Amino acid sequence: MEAIKIVEKLQPLSSLPSGQRGLVHSLDGGRAFGSRLANLGFTAGAEVTVVQNYGRGPMLVSLRGTLVALGRAEAQKVFVQVVPS
C-alpha cells in the first residue's frame, strides 16, 4: 500500500504543549524502559493528552484514564503523532 495521507511529523512527547493530544508512535530508550512504559499503556496508537508541560522539569500526561507523571528525559523518549485539535 502506498502512503495516501501525509503523515504528521513525529515529535517527542516533551515538545507538546499543555492541552495538546497525540498518538503514541514508538518508544526509545531500551527494552527495560520501554517495557515499563508499555505496561503502563504507552503502546502504539494509544492517545495521550498533555495535562501540564511548562517546558522544564517533569510533565503530566493523561493516558487510558490515568494521570501519569513523566520526567522530561523520559518524555523525550516517547514519540507521538500530534492530533490536530
Add this chain to the structure above:
Amino acid sequence: MTHSHDPGGPSIPKDPNSLTVALIGQPNVGKSTVFNMLTGLSQHVGNWPGKTVEQKTGVYRHNGLTVNVVDLPGTYSLTANSEEERIARDYLIRERPDVVVAVVNASALERNLYLLAELLCLPQPVVLGLNMTDVAEQHGVRVEPHVLAAALGLPVVPLVAAKNQGVKELMDAALKLAANPDSWAPNCPTIRPEHAPVLAAIRELITGQPLQAQPDADLRQLSPALPVEPGGTEPGLASESAWHLPQYPPDWIALKLLEGDAEITALMQKALPEERWERVHQLLMQHEDAYLDIAGGRYEWIGRMVRAAVTRPRAGVISLTERVDRLATHPLGGLALLLAIFGLIFWLTYTLATPLANWLSTQVLAALDAIAGITLAWAPAWLFSLVSDGLIHGVGTVLAFLPILIIFFAMLGILEDVGYLARAAYVMDRFMHLMGLHGKSFLPLFLGFGCNVPAVLGSRIIEERRARLLTILLAPLVPCTARLAVVAFLAPAFFGAQATLVSWGLVAVNLLVLAAVGIVVNRLAFRGEHTAFIMELPLYHVPNGRTVGLYVWNNTLSFIRKAGTLILIASVAVWALSTLPGRGIEQSVLAVLGRWLEPFGRLMGLSDWRMIVALLTSFFAKENTIATLGVLYGTGEGITGLAELVATALVPAARWAFMVVVMLFIPCLATTATIKQETGSWRWTLATIALLLGLSLGAGIAVYQVGRLL
C-alpha cells in the same frame, strides 16, 4: 485442587476445607482496603506506586469455611520490572492459590485490566473486583459489571471497599468459582497473528521437541538463520526429560521470553542445553521489538472487552482532581502549597503534642516513681535506682514524644490517603534532580521526619539501585521526631525567645547539608547518572478513617516495639555504666570514657564529659540524649529543670555546636540495622556512618570556633 496442572514440579498439598485466595491488583486500586475488610488484620494502605512490598496473609471465615487470604504486592504487570512484580508472579505460579481475586479501579479500568490480561495466561481462575465505583461515578465514568462479565467470561463484582460494600459478595463469587473450577472458561487474550508462529517455535524448542522436527515452512522463512539439521538425532535431546524445565507453564515461558523478561531469559539460558538456547536466542533477536506489540495487543483486547461496558464523561468536563491539580502540581503554586502543608503539619504536631508530652512525662513519671517507691520499699537502694533512674527514665523519654509521632503519622496518613503525596513528589522532582534523584525519592525522605527507619524502608519504591542507595544515604540527614524532640526540649533553655527561630534554622541546616551531600555524592560516586521518573498520580478522594487509623497504628506500634527494646536497654545500660563501679557518678565507667574524649569535645566547646556521653548514647536511640542527660545531671527536679541545668553548663557558642551535632550525628542503631538490611552491604552502611560522623563533628567544631569569635 482439582484444576491442578502439574508439569512435574512439586505440588503443595492442601486441606480441602482451607482454600487460598490471592488478592492482586495494580497500585492505587484499594486492594489493601479489600484485604483489611476481609481479614480485619491491620495493614498499611499505600497510595503511591509500589508501596506494599511485603506479602500479607489473613484469614476470612465464611459458613464454617476457613479461607486463607494472601495480599500480593501491587503490580502493573507480571513482567519482572520490579521486585513486587517478581514476588506476585512467583507466588501465583509456584504456590497456586485456588482463586485469584483481581481488584481493579473502575475509574482507570483499561489500564487496570492490563494485569488481568496477563493473569488470564495463567491457569488459576480469576474473579474481578470492580472497586472505587463511587470515585469513577464522581468522575463521570460508568461501568456496567454484567456487560463486562459477559465480555470477559468471568465473575465481576462491583465494590466500594472503603465503605465495605460488595466485599462479601466478592468473596462469595470467589468461593463459588473455587467450588466449580470446571466452570472456568474465560475469554483469553491471544497474541497478534504475526507473532503466533514464532511463539509456537519457541514453545517447541523449550519443551523438548527434537531439533530436526521443524516441518513448518513459515517458521524457516521467519527465521532464516535457523539451521536445518541434517537427519539423525541429537544425542540426549530426543526425550522430553532431557533437561529440567522450571515449574512454569511452557506457553507462559515462551510468551515471557518473547516479551524479553530478563528473569525468565536468564532462567531458560541456564536450563536449556547450549545449542538449543542458541536457537531460542536467535529467534528472540529477530523479534526484539515483539514486547511492544504484545503489550499493544493486550490493550487492543482490553479495548474490545470494555467497549460496551464503559460510558465515559463528555469531553470538556473538568473533574475535581483537575481543578485541585491546577494548584497542587503548579511549579510555584504547588511548591507554596507544599511548604504551607509542611508548616501546618509541624505547627499542629508541636502545638498539640508538646503540652500532651509534657503532661505525660511529668504526671506519668511521678506516678510510676511513686509506685516503684511503694513496691520496691523492701529492695536495696541500687535496685530502686535501677528502676527509677534507668527504666522509668527510659519510659519517660518514650512517652515524651509518642504524641508527636502519633500526630505526625496521622497527618501523613491523611495526606497519603487523599492522594496528595504523589503530587508532592511531582512538585519536588525538579529539585531532586539536582541530586541525580527524582520525585519518588522525596516520599521516603519526607517519611524521615517521622522516623528514619521507615524512610530507609520506603526507599524500596525507587526502581534503580543507584538512586535507592543515594536516598538511603541521605535519609539519616532528615531530622526525625526523636531529634526534633531533643531540640524542642533543649532550645527554650538554650536560646530563650529565639528558640522557635533557631529550631527552624537547625532543620534548614540539615536540609541544606542533605542537598549538598546529595549533589556531591551524585557527581563523585555516580558521575551524575540519570534516573527515570515514571509515576502514576492517583485521583483525589476522601480519606478513609480505617485506613488512616491503621497507618498510624502500624507505625506507632513498630516505634514502640523498637523503643520498648532499644531505648529501655540503652537507658539501663547508661544507668549501669554511670553507676558502676559504685563510687558515684563522677568515678563511673561512663565518666572515664567521657573524660577521655573531653579534649576532642573541647574543640566543639563541650568541655563537660556528660555532654559527650549524651551524644554517644544517642547512637542507641536519638531520644536517649535527653534520657542520658537526665541520668547524668539527675537532680530529681523533673524534666523542665534539666534543660536549664544543661544550658548553664555551656557557653552560647557551645550550645549552637551541640545542637548542630545532635541534628547531624550518626544514624541510630535501628536505622543503621535497617540500612544494612536494605543495602545488603556493610561497606555502604559503614560509609554512611563515617560520612555522618565526619560531617557532624566537623560542623560542630566549625560552629563553635566561628561562634566563639562573634
